[in-house]
Amino acid sequence: MDAPALQCHATTKHFGDFTAVHDINLEVKAGEIFALLGPNGAGKTTLIGCISGLSRPTSGHIQVFGYDVVKQFRTTRALVGVVPQEVSFDPFFTPHQALMIQMGIMGVPPNAKRADELLELFSLSSKRDAYTRNLSGGMKRRLLVAKALVHKPKLLFLDEPTAGVDVELRQELWSEVKRLRNQEGTTIILTTHYLEEAEHLADRVGVIDHGELKLVENTEQLMQRFSQSQVLFRLGRALENIPPGLPAGATLQTAQELLIPWNTPEELSAAINKVQAHVLIEDCQVRHTSLEEIFVRLIKPHSEDKETSI
Ligand SMILES: Nc1ncnc2c1ncn2[C@@H]1O[C@H](COP(=O)(O)OP(=O)(O)OP(=O)(O)O)[C@@H](O)[C@H]1O
Ligand SMILES: [Mg+2]
Structure with missing residues (x-):
């Protein structure tokens, strides 16, 4: 695909008379790792919601690999995966079941072998049949990433992937992000409060504050x-x-x-x-x-x- 992974054109999102995202223009190339940095309430999660189809931008338009996220929702939904900021699961499903259900939700045929592969990839095989409520916080977070990958998205959002995780898991997640990009060519957009995380992972960094994109720059140059x-x-x-x-x-x-x-x-x-x-x-x-x-x-x-x- 030659089209950029993401193009936001003059994207604005209002909640009532509050502007959460204001006139954002952003292009992310296929295969890039892009970090969106910003303080609490900056508008990061809202922007991801608009891109992934969870909510509609109030104005402007967004394309994912050249497809409009509102008009061609089914196509773009299949191309995008989101690891949400909040960890939430049905506590009575096992990790394996959670992945199978997610395949159904994403409209791909449930595939037990693929679910096992993902569990293996995220070191969750030993918890395959445990209740998710009995997983540790870090395991739950890894399961969230696995869930977001069931349909092999070409554009993956990680919303605060390392908030509240220990150093070891952070390193693991970082290497998984790099592997996804290097081996599978996945485009990755992550949000973070930590410049250090952006420095480790991202090719480019965007800084968002009060809903506005203040700066987009090559990470090395920025540093x-x-x-x-x-x-x-x-x-x-x-x-x-x-x-x-x-x-x-x-x-x-x-x-x-x-x-x-x-x-x-x-x-x-x-x-x-x-x-x-x-x-x-x-x-x-x-x-x-x-x-x-x-x-x-x-x-x-x-x-x-x-x-x-x-
Ligand atoms: N559904 C909603 N209704 C009203 N206001 C909302 C809604 N969702 C988000 N907001 C507001 O929009 C602003 C941006 O929120 P958002 O969750 O996008 O910030 P964020 O950058 O992801 O912050 P954090 O780093 O804390 O996750 C906040 O002021 C928030 O209260
Ligand atoms: Mg957020």
Whole structure:
């Protein structure tokens, strides 16, 4: 299939007069792993609901592999799998039964062998016939992923796959996500609060906040852009322009505050020399950005950003 795995065009979702998703334009290529990052209530689950057909966008349209998710719902439903944020099962079914039932729901012929393969793949074979209520939290989460895969979706959503799971299971889920993409060519879109998760897995990252997509960027570039050390100079007088010869990325935060990224001690010394050749330095602070800070900065409005960043 040549069409992108996902195209959202001006997608908006209102609940009454509340806007949960606002004018989102997004394209995800087939075979990509894309991470949607955002704080609680940002609109991640709502957007997934609109794409997977659980709810209808109020306006705009969405295509999955070129098919419209509203007009060609049956086709797109077969192409999409969703691992929901909330863990919920009928507690009296066994994992094997849960998978067989899911096949029925998804309109694929129930296939006991496929169910066993999925249980094996997610290390659940020993719990094949146990009540799902007796599975551990991590096992339940693995079963949710297995359920989402019964119909071999080409586009898989993982909504907060590692919220509240231990380190070991997180690693397991990460390798399964990579395997699905590398071996089966599955396109994967995951939501997460953790930039670290996005950094490990995703080719590209989108940041959503208050229903708006604030940024979409290649993960490596994003990390590079933000993980640099920076030096903030307070200047003896206001500048209108950035003095010449400073590294790319130097910005005037205010007329008297100049922020310069640096990577090596040589670059830091050179930055100090160049600035003081132009203007008196009243103060300077060096900082190293942590992953947490990057995320906070990405989702905060610019004015708040300045208050907290130094
Ligand atoms: N069915 C609904 N009716 C009314 N408001 C809703 C409904 N579903 C979601 N919302 C609101 O839309 C906003 C976005 O919710 P959503 O669940 O998409 O956020 P999220 O990014 O997935 O957050 P989290 O990280 O907490 O899962 C929230 O303010 C939420 O209260
Ligand atoms: Mg959510």
